Amino acid sequence: MSKKLKIRGIKWIDGVDLDKAEVYKVLNKYDFHELDIDACLEENQTARIDVYEDYVFIILHFPRYNTNTKRYELNEFNIFLGRDVLITLRSFEVSRIDAIFQKYEKQDLEDNQNLKLTAGYILYEVIQAMLEKMFTVTYRIRTDIRGLESQVFDHATENLVKEIMIKKRNIVTLKHMFTPQTHVFTSMENSINTLYKGEMEVYFEDLEDKLGHIVNNIRVLEEYIESVEDAFKTIIDIKTNTTIKLLTIFSAFILPLTLITSFYGMNISLPYQSDSYLVYAMLTACMALMGLILIYFKKSGKL
Numbered sequence: 001m002s003k004k005l006k007i008r009g010i011k012w013i014d015g016v017d018l019d020k021a022e023v024y025k026v027l028n029k030y031d032f033h034e035l036d037i038d039a040c041l042e043e044n045q046t047a048r049i050d051v052y053e054d055y056v057f058i059i060l061h062f063p064r065y066n067t068n069t070k071r072y073e074l075n076e077f078n079i080f081l082g083r084d085v086l087i088t089l090r091s092f093e094v095s096r097i098d099a100i101f102q103k104y105e106k107q108d109l110e111d112n113q114n115l116k117l118t119a120g121y122i123l124y125e126v127i128q129a130m131l132e133k134m135f136t137v138t139y140r141i142r143t144d145i146r147g148l149e150s151q152v153f154d155h156a157t158e159n160l161v162k163e164i165m166i167k168k169r170n171i172v173t174l175k176h177m178f179t180p181q182t183h184v185f186t187s188m189e190n191s192i193n194t195l196y197k198g199e200m201e202v203y204f205e206d207l208e209d210k211l212g213h214i215v216n217n218i219r220v221l222e223e224y225i226e227s228v229e230d231a232f233k234t235i236i237d238i239k240t241n242t243t244i245k246l247l248t249i250f251s252a253f254i255l256p257l258t259l260i261t262s263f264y265g266m267n268i269s270l271p272y273q274s275d276s277y278l279v280y281a282m283l284t285a286c287m288a289l290m291g292l293i294l295i296y297f298k299k300s301g302k303l
Helices: 020-027 034-041 095-106 119-155 160-178 181-195 201-264 277-299
Strands: 002-007 010-016 048-051 055-066 071-082 085-090
Touching: 002 095, 010 020, 010 095, 010 119, 020 034, 020 085, 034 055, 034 071, 048 181, 055 119, 055 160, 055 181, 071 119, 071 160, 071 181, 085 119, 095 119, 119 160, 119 181, 119 201, 160 181, 160 201, 181 201, 201 277
Parallel strands: 010 085
Antiparallel strands: 002 010, 048 055, 055 071, 071 085
């Protein structure tokens, strides 16, 4: 599906999940390089920017959350920006971009001559909306990790392993998605500044700063989830060690009995085998041994 908007001589074409035929239909009307058109048809392209005399081709990546798999998926943005044209092609719907499109559809820009509008400014609004969404995403992840941290210290169970690994995987996905785009944003600022002769410099500097904050937030989240994972592993290890100690104490009671009964179960004559008090003596000795081991663990701080 593609939508077209024309305001003050500026054309904005916004396409979502277009097939090859639709992409060709949109792009063949313009003198774009064939390699850029081919890049739009191939999935999972790396973030990049190609600069030409009359237009700029940009590939950016933003996340889309899949509620079924609880994973962030790649929402690839292919962008063609000229002086008077903006073409945005993406994999999935984004409500924030739809809201920008609808805003310009409803505004009477012809009557508002004081409003300076360029294709570059529309692109700024689109990218800014996606970066603002990322601030919300990082805040939500931080809140989720804080909840996991409380569960780890209050009631650590093996079921938390899956939740921790899902969060860790998503953070790594975001890191691999946004870190390579840092140099793209730097090049984009310089290229668009040249294309618009300095008119858009302040706007795209702002985008570069916001991306830097997002990358830093993702790094902090990565350290945060790793600390929660380490705490979880430590608590599980402590619980495992405690279980082993209890089994050791129980073995101190059972093993001597097993050894003695194995001897007296043989078909041979042994001392005191007809004495009924032998059983009570063995139980008393085993209980004493178990008590001594328990006292040792407590005094040594191991229990």
